[in-house]
Amino acid sequence: MAGNDRREHIRTAMSAKVKVMHPELGEFVFSTRDISDGGVFIVVDATPFEPELGDTVTVQVQGLPVPAPVLDMIVVRRTRDGFGLQFEHNQH
Template sequence: MERRQHERTSRSIRVEMLHPSIGTIVGFTTDISDGGAQVMLENQAIPPVGTELQVLFRKVVGPINAEPVTMKVVHQFRNTIGLSFAV
């Protein structure tokens, strides 16, 4: 049974996730929707479920969002985390 509220789009976008105690984590989206994103990390510490991060989405030439958005880690599996936009 599908529980997602938003349609996903497969897209690879560079993601910079900032946290005061963890530092900066870099990854790439595997898909993104109006509700959040699935992000693949490479050889980095994975923040625990429930962690709130300040997130910047970047394209080759510059940022997609000028100001970081708050997102929450809602799941993790191996080197992939699911982020939802905080409300």
Template sequence: MSSKDKRRHVRTAFACRIKIAHDSIGELLVKTRDISDGGVFVVLEPEHIPPVGTHLQGQVQGLMEDAPVLMMEVVRVEPAGVGLRFVQDE
């Protein structure tokens, strides 16, 4: 079974800018590749890719004035970037 078969949410190609922040990488302004109700894939340079399981903050830039800051978890790493899952209040 491929990873696409395991997904609960349909992914939609969507390019926007998102600011991500974590102590290990600081604050970075990155581009998204796709998004779903459950998460987002962001394009990152290899030296900025945090390990799977890392929790970081993200905020969409330029679409609305006061976009919420969301907690996200790295769930997939690829050479082009990382798949982030939106973390619900736990």
């Protein structure tokens, strides 16, 4: 792929509900647009969710038969329709 695409990981389209918890902004449920080995993109429509780049949030996939793990992620990108979240490298 040419151009200024600096993606390190291949993205796969995936729509899932995720609970995103921010220490100051609260708890939200968003849909994902895609996922990769490096992170996930969440779609934020009219919800007032305005984290700063570099903020840490916790993310948990919803709707599975068993509770999914809660992962720490870092807000690394913002677009007009959502946020790119990167997996923290030091997960337990």
